[in-house]
Amino acid sequence: MCLCSKIIDALHNSQENFHLQTLCVLEHNTKSDSKGNACPIISGIVVNTLSGSIMPASFDRSSRCPDEIVRRIRVTVSSEDSSWEGRLLKTYDTFHDKFHIAPCSWSLHWGQIAFSLQQLSDSEILLRCSTSPSAEGPDFVENERRVWSYLIRYPDWRQTFVGRKPRVFKRTNDGGWESCE
Numbered sequence: 001m002c003l004c005s006k007i008i009d010a011l012h013n014s015q016e017n018f019h020l021q022t023l024c025v026l027e028h029n030t031k032s033d034s035k036g037n038a039c040p041i042i043s044g045i046v047v048n049t050l051s052g053s054i055m056p057a058s059f060d061r062s063s064r065c066p067d068e069i070v071r072r073i074r075v076t077v078s079s080e081d082s083s084w085e086g087r088l089l090k091t092y093d094t095f096h097d098k099f100h101i102a103p104c105s106w107s108l109h110w111g112q113i114a115f116s117l118q119q120l121s122d123s124e125i126l127l128r129c130s131t132s133p134s135a136e137g138p139d140f141v142e143n144e145r146r147v148w149s150y151l152i153r154y155p156d157w158r159q160t161f162v163g164r165k166p167r168v169f170k171r172t173n174d175g176g177w178e179s180c181e
Helices: 003-013 068-076 109-118 122-129 140-153
Strands: 030-032 038-040 045-047 054-056 098-101 167-171 177-179
Touching: 068 098, 068 140, 109 122, 109 140, 122 140
Parallel strands: none
Antiparallel strands: 030 038, 045 054, 098 167, 167 177
16 A cells, blocks of 8 residues: 555544645656656645644754654664554654654664665665655755664664553653653
């Protein structure tokens, strides 16, 4: 099932009500750069939960949510965890303003793979690890290296999800995030 279908299914099955007027995906959200490479027109959105308005957005590292590396790992290397097959990885609990990063597992060999990938040059990482190297953001390689460093340091998923418990974060008074553990 393609990602677009999973997103629509998640919206349809959500307890929240959505009224989509236009959904720009695939060829409707693609432009060509000066070299003829396909690139997304919009690669991120922000939703004003008060008004319901949606606008294009880009996010730098300072605006990312808690435990970004673990969330990236869950998306990229937990494919062998059958509990996630065919499901979207929901993290934000809008009712309680918390991030719940559900536990997932990955094979110990990912630490070895990460070590090998860490040896590649930046250009090799783009070519080998991206489905669209010419359309990646400027921090793609850095983000990949951060994920691999984590996997090298913590090759066993049980070090990250102790007792197979989720990692939960709540918002602080200053707008940051703190662990609820």
